[in-house]
Amino acid sequence: MARVPGIVAVVLGGSRARGTHTTESDTDLGLYYRQPLDIDHLGRVARAFAGESAQVTGPGGWGPWVDGGGWLEVDGGAVDFIYRDLDRVRGVVADVEQGRYAFHEQAGHPLGFADHAYAGELALCKVLSDPAGELTRLRERLRAYPPALSQALVAGLWEADFLVANARKGVARVDTAYVAGCLFRLVGVCAHALHGAAGQWLINEKGAVPATAKLPGAPARFDERVDQAFAALEGDPLRLRLAIDIAADLVLDTADACMMMVR
DSSP states (O other): OOOOOEEEEEEEEEHHHHHHOOOTTTEEEEEEEOOSSSSSHHHHHHHHHHHHOOOOOEEEEEEETTEEEEEEETTTTTEEEEEEEEEHHHHHHHHHHHTOOOOOOTTOOOOOOOHHHHHHHHHHHHEOOOTTTHHHHHTTTTTTTTTHHHHHHHHTHHHHHHHHHHTTTTTTOOHHHHHHHHHHHHHHHHHHHHHHTOOOOOOOOOTTTHHHHHSOOOTTTTTHHHHHHHHSSSSEEEEEEEEHHHHHHHHHHHHHHHHHOOO
């Protein structure tokens, strides 16, 4: 893959890079590229590994932020090629160093794709090939979690308070779907704030709640309380109020926990 024109570096990512994988885990290979990327050449590499049915997308084939790649099966196991535009990643690293982040619309990401996940992926990966050392030098800038990003994610808790107020407006109409949407985003905002306060990367919505519950200093029973809030989401005003009250208490405890963690 490293010889494919356009590929600058190749990394091992996901749970296998972090040492949290199981025998069933996918193998995620991050392909950091710069245009033009030779898709035909990469496709031939994929077929050499995974058979003639293997296919890869062009850049952007999976959406603006997930980008593209290929879902392959090699020796009975899942191997994913995942594209990352190196110049775009470089821009994200510069942003997080200044405390700038955003969630972007992306299919498959109900909270929105957290752009600072690009920096987290780079910080947590294992570099397999980087002939020019370009990715390694960029990764060195993330050796320590950016303090400005930590402050910004904690400051972002204002939105969780706002979502509590919005959710309460759905009670009278018994708008369970709207309340559920508010609470889902609220939990995501809290999870990112707590990870920022702890100086630990959160790069995916999947598993975010249990990962947050394991953070040193996280609110007690974080995951259980999230489950209780969602379990109360029934088409009844009293139950909806209960769900919102549980979430509101969790937001308050999250703010307190963040203050303690960043001292």
